[in-house]
Amino acid sequence: MQAIYSFQNNIKKIGWLNVWWQNIDRVTLGLVATLMTIGLILSFGSSPAAAARLDYDNPFFFVYRQAFFVAISFSILISISFLSIDNVRRFSLLLYVISIVLLITILGIGHTAKGAQRWLRFGGFSLQPSEIIKPAAIILVSWVLTRRVYDKGFHAEFVGLAIVAFPIMIFLMQPDVGQTFLLSISYLAIFWVAGISRKWLLGLFGTSIVGVILLFLFKPHFVDRIDKFINPENNDNYQVDRGLDAIASGEIFGRGAGEGIIKHILPDVHTDFIFSLAVEEWGMIGAFFLMSLFAILIIRGIHVASKISDPFAQTSGIGLYLLFGFQVAINLAVNLNLIPAKGMTLPFISYGGSSLIGSAITLGLALAITRKRPYEAVLRK
């Protein structure tokens, strides 16, 4: 009790903001701020092209909005990073429930509209709940899986699977193959990290394979994309081809900021193909810089999280960085024509409120979890 008393006393003395600053993972925070800035700079290049394509009068339409979203999402990131471990769980549960409700609502409305509907519109903005449910579900799964440490009779695997299966089912109905894929591999990884038995792991892996086969059989949209990827000559793989053109024309040093040519004919240049634009304008050098920022953020994040002694914090921290890392990797791989186009944004760089807010929530939670907190460990014991 002596310790707790002294601790509370000291907080009063030095101020809560100071304590937060001392405990937070400042490298991650700095990297996120840098990435957001780079995203903003790149939006100056992509916005005129995208605005012309989509018939907006203001060429900097997307710059203004991106700046607005950056401000909002950075605030969200900071706010979430103040959460305690218990509040991280409560917050995630809340997010999870809200997102599920929203997703079902959209699915209901979506039936009246034509084609895939993933967005919820209000005012001049739209929200994609699938971006938000991903980190929330990661936290919940980690929570459930690490409960086994304290409660050996608890069937964590079933509950964990249920938490995962629900959003995946909804994504499949939308249909959103990219998000389904991302969720599946992230969860498989987190199950593995949490140390579930080999039997379970194999079972889940088999289920995923069966899922892919079923997709092939029943989703023509999906088959079409894979087919386009495997036999590019038979199809107008327009978007990916233009992306590759943009990358190749950037060469080593790039055409220079705002000087891109192929960006004008590259659909989704401001969202999914922002990386291609980055290479066209900033060259291979710029791209390597951007990639190394991501690499440091992801690999170091996993490392930092893996050192935490609290099992829940450890597993969920690793899981959040994995989720983030897989999304980055998938987007880059699509841009570099290694896998079929997925409709996946590059976190913090691509334009889009939902993407930015989703990424901010993911890394905000990671920051909250990896905060140094000797006192809380004391309290829980």
Added chain:
Amino acid sequence: MIAPNWQKILDKIKNIPNPKQIFIRSKTKYAKIIKDNHENAKLNKQNLKYETANAAPMVRSQFLGIFFLAGFVFLSFKLGYIVFTRDVDIARTSARAEAQQTLERGDITDRNGVLLATSVTTYSLFADPSKVWDPVETATALRTIFPDMSEKELVDKLASSKRFVWIKRKLTSAEKQKVWALAQPGLEFEPESQRVYPMGSLAGHILGGTNSDGKGITGLEKSLEGLIISKDKTTSVKLSIDSRVQYVVEKELAEAAVKYRAVGGTAAIMDINTGEIIASASWPFMNPNDYGANDAYSRQNRLIQSVYEMGSTFKTFTFAVALNDGKITPDSQFDVSHPLQVGRFQINDFHGENRVISAREVLAHSSNIGTAMISRLVGKSRLQEFFGQIGLLDRISGELLGAARPIVPKTWEDARAITASYGHGIAVSPLAVLAAYGAVSNGGIYIKPTFLARPKGSQIPGTRIISEATSKQIIELLRDVVSEGTGRQADSEYYNVAGKTGTAIKVGKNGYDHNRNVSSFAGIFPAAQPRYAILFLLDEPKFEGGGAMTAGLATAPSVAKIVSRVGPMLDITPLQKVDDTNVANTTATNNGQNGSQAVQIKNKVLKTEKLRAAIGAR
């Protein structure tokens, strides 16, 4: 209470952050937590099902870290690969690219400026579905112009959520005008270049083909992409091909291949002093106007992309090195009355002479035994070296991509070297043989073959491989083959031909299959003043009643016909006997003026024929 090891605990506590020593820590409590964690970890290791805490996830996350690191390294390599290897195809999308950097494929012409490949502008129709008011109305309107298109498909496209869908590629200008007149919103055009080959299948294998995006896929269209595509529309590439000669060669090749039911064939003519390929044909033909319609078998350019065991045409090279090194003279004597035993091989002759004959006769009667004896005099390492010098042991590099790698003996031990000396156990591309014949007959200089016309007066790179005197002797010997040996049928009435036949038995399921062979003739014309090398090859020619033919019968007559026909086109002075026969209308005479007139008439006839061929081929 157990007394804790303070030093150890302090070390661990260092890792538990307490910034700026603000907090006063309860040392005992920390010690207990650390101990608990350790015990927890131990417990978990014992019970695999609950190994969650700490140690195992740490190892696994290290693995994940390495996975991501490897992933990023791989992505970086792929990025570099794209940047350094991808050709940016701005041409296709020029209309919508702000820069309007119009790049077009230039023309390809033959050496006389005859157009072989050119580009015409067509318009492709695409839709921006977000601008389409009523998909059904637009679809119905479009179907008045394109009744073949399915209404359902059109409506689906026009109602899709994409911003760009192709409706129809490569419209004629009349169609474009009609679509324009529909005045439907959301329909737009993109100019696209369409590649056209006015000569149809003529020289199709050399030209290669382009895909629907106007990108070169094979042949010169691919390998010369850098030359053909340029901002300057007037850029055109001049080939070494003479389309008149090309036509004759193709015609004769097709005739022989059909007559003898060959499964494939190739024929080519090369200027031995410049290395320029004047004609190059491969059977079956390929029409580049619709590249996709040709099957893979026809697409293969057998002159370059195939390798064949050539048989006796190789003997020329063995003779060249033997004469050059002074190992033999044309009159050296060889006893070929008995088969030659080399290791476990026994060497026999097709056309057995069973006596002592001169080197001259060895070549004329194509004696394997004699050639084997000569190759022994030369020595296996020298033979290997010489074959390398005349380009038989390496892939021919040059403008045409995808040249086949020769199949050569791995080791040049006795038996291998000796069989190679008469063209067995070694398979090379016909082009390599043609180039080698050029080298031994042009005064002894190896010149790399080219498909591009050499500018007049340009320096021709080459390496000397045999002396000029040896080269003259080789021509003499080859002339003997045609005048009194196995190649008699190759002699033209108007021009002397020198050359060598070759019949290589093909390998079947159980060793050599005597019903299938590769027949070839490689030679030089005119023999008196060698200017051109010619090669004619048929894969599996058969008699009408079945059974394999020999080169002397299958290929030599076609060579005679080709030489007779192309002589005037190539301005070769014919033999005196031309004057005796009344052929002034069909071929050139010694009189320059009449000669050129004859050539002109001939060209006119040819042009009509070619046009017919082109139309027929389309």
